[in-house]
Amino acid sequence: MKKIIMLAVAAMLAFNVSAADKKAKKQWTLMLAELKLSDEQNPKFQALQKEQKEFLAEQKKRSAEEKKTAGKPFWKARTAKLKELFTEDQMSVWNAYQAKQKAAREKKAQEK
The missing domain is CATH 1.20.5 (Single alpha-helices involved in coiled-coils or other helix-helix interfaces)
Known part of the structure; x- marks a missing residue:
């Protein structure tokens, strides 16, 4: 049983x-x-996503202090690359999605 x-x-x-x-x-x-990524934007965006995935895998191996030190420049550079890649409309869609995800993470953290 x-x-x-x-x-x-x-x-x-x-x-x-x-x-x-x-x-x-x-x-x-x-x-x-x-x-609505164009045919030109899509491979560039996928490359950025792959780069992020690899960075996050490396971050798991680092201490909390090392994560902060390595994270800030990475995210700043990533945001700059996205601003260069996306149109203004696409960037606003991206920022709205990121804000929604952040709110969901914060809500989940408060529930713990």
Whole structure:
């Protein structure tokens, strides 16, 4: 009986993680569609995203102080690259998406 309950709990947890993952991907896809990137912009944006993914992977290996030191110049440079890449309308869509994500993170942190 205990095994069945444990399996049911594990299945529910896996389903919840999967559902959250799908929701995040859907939001990301909608935001990309709203940005309306041109054929020229898309590969440049994907390269910036890959660069960010690699940076965040490296950040996991660093101490808190090293993260702050490395993070500020990286994010400043990334923002400058995005401003150069995006039109004003695209930048406003991007900033709105980022503000929404920040609010969601802050809300989640307060719930803990």
